[in-house]
Amino acid sequence: MTIRLVSLDMAGTTIDEGGVVYDVLASSVANAVGRPVPSEMLAAWTGTDKREAIIGLLTDLGADPGRADEVFAAFSGRLDDAYAATPAQLFPGVRKAVRRLRKRGVKVALQTGYTRAVAEPLLVAAGWRIGEDIDALVTADDVTASRPAPYLVFRTMEATGVRSVAEVLVAGDTANDLGAGVNAGARYVVGVLTGAADAARLGRHPHTHLLPGVADIPALLQDADEFSDEG
Template sequence: MTDRPIDLVALDIAGTSVDEGGAVYHALRSAVESHTGVPVPDDHFDRWKGAGKREAIAALLGATANDTTEIDAVERDFTARLLDAYRAVPPTPIPGIVDTFALLREQGIKVVLQTGYSRTITGPLIDQVGWRVGREIDAVITSDSVRASRPAPYLIFHAMEEAAVTDVAKVLVAGDTPNDLRAGANAGVRFIAGVLTGAYVANTLRREPHTHILTSAAAIPEALGLGKPARRT
């Protein structure tokens, strides 16, 4: 298909491609508050949803980049809490997303997952949902592979690099948080889709840069006129 509108879909993982019940935010908040003994105000916490988790920890602690010992300790605690949560209640693919991956890849569109998680969390998570690079997806980009996570554009640029896509006008970014959408805007991509399967409602996401607000990332092919994914066994 030579006239496809995009060459790459760069998708967030938790809340966008995978349903993990919000375990990430419970683990993050509890790790920080257990360390400081002080509740994190909701408005401050919400600003860091969708961001790289190490950056979020540093901000929530009020720590500087030099406070690596404190940040490291809380990051280890957060990682352990989240992996425990995922073992107790395994995450599952968003309904229809695997069919969407298949349709996109059949039409020559690369599917790259990009996340605020580290590789330590992302590897087991992807294994739990049964996805493999080269089969369901084309690549996975984690926050510890870039200098700054969302809302910086580097996760998206790295996804483009992995997919050998050079034109931001041929990229769609999708995510469930304001920081996902801001990263898409900062990258200058053509399509930015907010999805309603995660942390925020439509009215909140509509205040951010976007071209689409979708009930789910599984609706991306229809939104772009690529057809409806067939249900596969």
Template sequence: MTDIRLAAFDMAGTTIDEHGDVYRALENCVTETGTPVDAADLQTWMGTDKVEAITQLLGLGGHAGDEATVAACFDRFRALLAEYYAVHPPVGLPGAEDALRTLGEAGVKVALTTGFSADVAGPLLDSLGWKVGEGELLDAVVTSDEVAAGRPYPYMIHRAMERTGVRSVAQVLVAGDTVVDAQAGAASGAAQVVGVLTGALTAEDFAGSGTTAVLGSVAEVPAHLGLG
């Protein structure tokens, strides 16, 4: 029996395979303004709130990043993402859905947190048939527009605790495929902060990020907790 009562997972690249389309949409919405995007900068800001990511990428590329440009880029990001998803619909990563069900059956609450806004995350989850509620796969979903600040701030994790009735961070596991996922987990005080290698990072890339473990994928989390 595990002491963990809440497992909070990132979405794209951690539990969901969206074929790298978030990266493409984020990069392209910025480069279409004539602003270059460095690959390392794109990776750094990938897991953050997408408005914040666009603002930072514009600035790093030498663009003033005024409010109107950021808003237009975000609208373009959503349009591009919908276009890409229509061609290559997202799917659950191998073993992810089974892992979430195993956790739920063991009494662990399952939450997803994401740098997406609610209007992007909702249709994505609907397309997978992943629902929130009693007897469903998920107990909570928290999007970046529901909190004061997204990753690396810990607020989405704390909101997931609030929604699932988990009182202590000593009972929380956080997992994600980016450094900011791990940084948010560490900032939250979560007992376990797991980096997973289903995104673009290697185990070495998580060094210094606050992880307590690095696993190949979310599919390994139940065994990591001694479940199933």
């Protein structure tokens, strides 16, 4: 059985936005509660739905989680401004890797803790179109719970017509990305080192492989005889 779907996280994995989202998230929560967000506390919420992260951080800091809508609105506005000032782009080698995977018959889907309103403009900035450059996009709006729940992964399977988790590779740059892949039962759960965590931190969490980046996934699958490199 070969890999038929590569299910990829967005920011920090395929799209380089310089870690802006977590800077904005931390500062938005800090402004609301009047004190900084400890880095380890923030790390626990990386890769998750951003509204869930705000609720979690407010609760962790002893603040009123009922303020989540207010903080999320401020976060969303500041994130839009940050992305307008510094447009996101694909990490080096990602475009070529995805083309190669799709040429070999592998579906490639993006899944993210962003809302669709945030994710789709990022795709435009990266020069990617759904149905032409990638096969599907699944966002936090599409599931009842974000990572480490497996639902984002399952929705990418549904969107691409892949029925067996034995045919799925999940990749991301955070512990919660890996947790979603493990909870989904994916055959490959790959941590990439382009984003929020280094090898030592990411390696503490269950995974099948650690790679420098998404650009290295085609070689991993070729070496494992998961698809032919002919053509």
